[in-house]
Amino acid sequence: MTFSSIDSGAPIAPATENEILRAAAHIRAGELVAFPTETVYGLGANATNGEAVARIFAAKGRPHFNPLIVHVARLQDAEALASFSPLAYQLAEHFWPGPLTLVLPRRPGTNLSELVTAGLDTVALRMPAHPIARALIAAAQRPLAAPSANISGHVSPTRAAHVAADLGDKVAMILDGGDTRHGLESAVVTIANDTIVLLRPGAITAAALTEATGAPVTRAFDGGATPASPGQLASHYAPKARVRLGVGDPAPGEALLAFGPHAPTHQGPTINLSPSGDLIEAAARLFSALRELDATGASAIAVMPIPAEGLGEAINDRLKRAASPR
Ligand code: TXA
Ligand code: MG
Numbered sequence: 448m449t450f451s452s453i454d455s456g457a458p459i460a461p462a463t464e465n466e467i468l469r470a471a472a473h474i475r476a477g478e479l480v481a482f483p484t485e486t487v488y489g490l491g492a493n494a495t496n497g498e499a500v501a502r503i504f505a506a507k508g509r510p511h512f513n514p515l516i517v518h519v520a521r522l523q524d525a526e527a528l529a530s531f532s533p534l535a536y537q538l539a540e541h542f543w544p545g546p547l548t549l550v551l552p553r554r555p556g557t558n559l560s561e562l563v564t565a566g567l568d569t570v571a572l573r574m575p576a577h578p579i580a581r582a583l584i585a586a587a588q589r590p591l592a593a594p595s596a597n598i599s600g601h602v603s604p605t606r607a608a609h610v611a612a613d614l615g616d617k618v619a620m621i622l623d624g625g626d627t628r629h630g631l632e633s634a635v636v637t638i639a640n641d642t643i644v645l646l647r648p649g650a651i652t653a654a655a656l657t658e659a660t661g662a663p664v665t666r667a668f669d670g671g672a673t674p675a676s677p678g679q680l681a682s683h684y685a686p687k688a689r690v691r692l693g694v695g696d697p698a699p700g701e702a703l704l705a706f707g708p709h710a711p712t713h714q715g716p717t718i719n720l721s722p723s724g725d726l727i728e729a730a731a732r733l734f735s736a737l738r739e740l741d742a743t744g745a746s747a748i749a750v751m752p753i754p755a756e757g758l759g760e761a762i763n764d765r766l767k768r769a770a771s772p773r
C-alpha cells in the first residue's frame with residue numbers, strides 16, 4: 448500500500464524513476480495520470496483505449512467531445528499515427544520536442560481510439576519536451592491522450608497542487624514536476640496548401656513558425672485564445688444515414704444503435720453501445736459504432752434513449768448533431 452493511495456484526495460508523487468514506472472502501469476491499466484509538460488499539466492490516458500479516453504471526458508466534466516492531443520515520445524510513433532507532408536516534417540524537425548501540436552491526416556487502421564479524435568479523420572500530435580512527460584510516455588509504451596488537467600471551464604494547471612485541487616479524487620496519480628515552464632498551452636496548427644494554419648495560438652509564435660519554415664501562417668481563430676471549432680477545417684464525422692433519436696421501436700430496414708439491457712429485438716444491423724448500461728463504455732464505442740452502422744448502407748440509424756447524466760450529456764450532444772438536418 449503506497450502513501451498516495453491512502454491520501455486519496457491528492458495523490459501527488461515525486462517524479463522519481465519508480466513513481467514514473469508506477470504511473471506507466473496505471474496508464475496501461477486504463478487509469479488516468481496527471482503529468483507535467485513544458486506548457487501545462489496534462490490529464491493523461493492511454494490513447495489506444497477508448498474507455499480510458501472516455502474517463503478523461505468524465506473527469507473533466509466536458510459536456511461535449513473535443514478531439515484531444517495525442518502525445519508521443521518519438522517521431523516514428525507520430526509517423527505511425529498520421530501522414531506527414533514535407534512541411535509537417537519541417538515543423539516537427541524544428542519544434543519537436545516542444546510546445547507545437549500538429550493536426551495531420553490520421554492513418555487508417557491504427558489502434559488509436561476513435562473517441563480521442565472525436566471521429567475526425569485528423570489527429571492532433573505533440574511531442575512534449577518535458578523529461579518527465581517523455582519518460583512517462585516511453586515507460587507506458589503507449590501514445591497518451593492528454594488535455595490540460597483541469598475541470599472544464601477552469602484555468603489550466605501549472606503546478607501539481609492545481610491539479611490536485613481540481614482532479615485529486617479522479618486520477619490514480621499526479622506526477623510532480625514543479626512549475627511548468629511556459630504556463631501556456633501549445634500552439635495548434637494544421638497545414639493547408641503549403642500554408643500553416645494556426646488553430647490555437649500558444650507557446651510558439653506565428654513569426655517563429657514562418658521563420659523556421661519559410662511558409663506563410665494564416666489564422667483560423669477569432670483573435671482571442673478561443674480555438675477554431677475543429678469542424679471549421681476538418682469536417683466533423685457525420686453519418687450519411689438519417690439519425691432518429693429516442694427510438695424504442697426501430698422500423699424494419701433501420702440500423703439500431705442500442706443502449707442498456709433492454710434493447711428491443713431487431714432484424715437489421717444492431718450495435719449495443721453498452722449492454723450493461725455503462726456510459727464510459729458507451730462513449731468509448733460511440734464513434735466507431737456510428738461508422739459501422741453507417742457502413743451497412745441502412746437509410747436510417749435508430750438510436751435508443753441514452754440517459755443525460757454524466758458522460759451521457761456529451762454522448763447526447765454528439766448524437767443531436769448527427770441527427771440535425773444538413
Ligand atoms: O499544451 C498543450 O497542448 C496541453 C498539454 C497537456 O500538452 N494540452 C492541451 O490539450 O491543451 P487540449 O485537449 O486541451 O487541447 C486540444 C486542442 C483543442 O483546441 C482542440 O480543438 C484541438 O487541439 N484539436 C485536437 N484535435 C484536433 C483535430 N483533429 N482538428 C482540429 N483541432 C484539434
Ligand atoms: Mg484546456
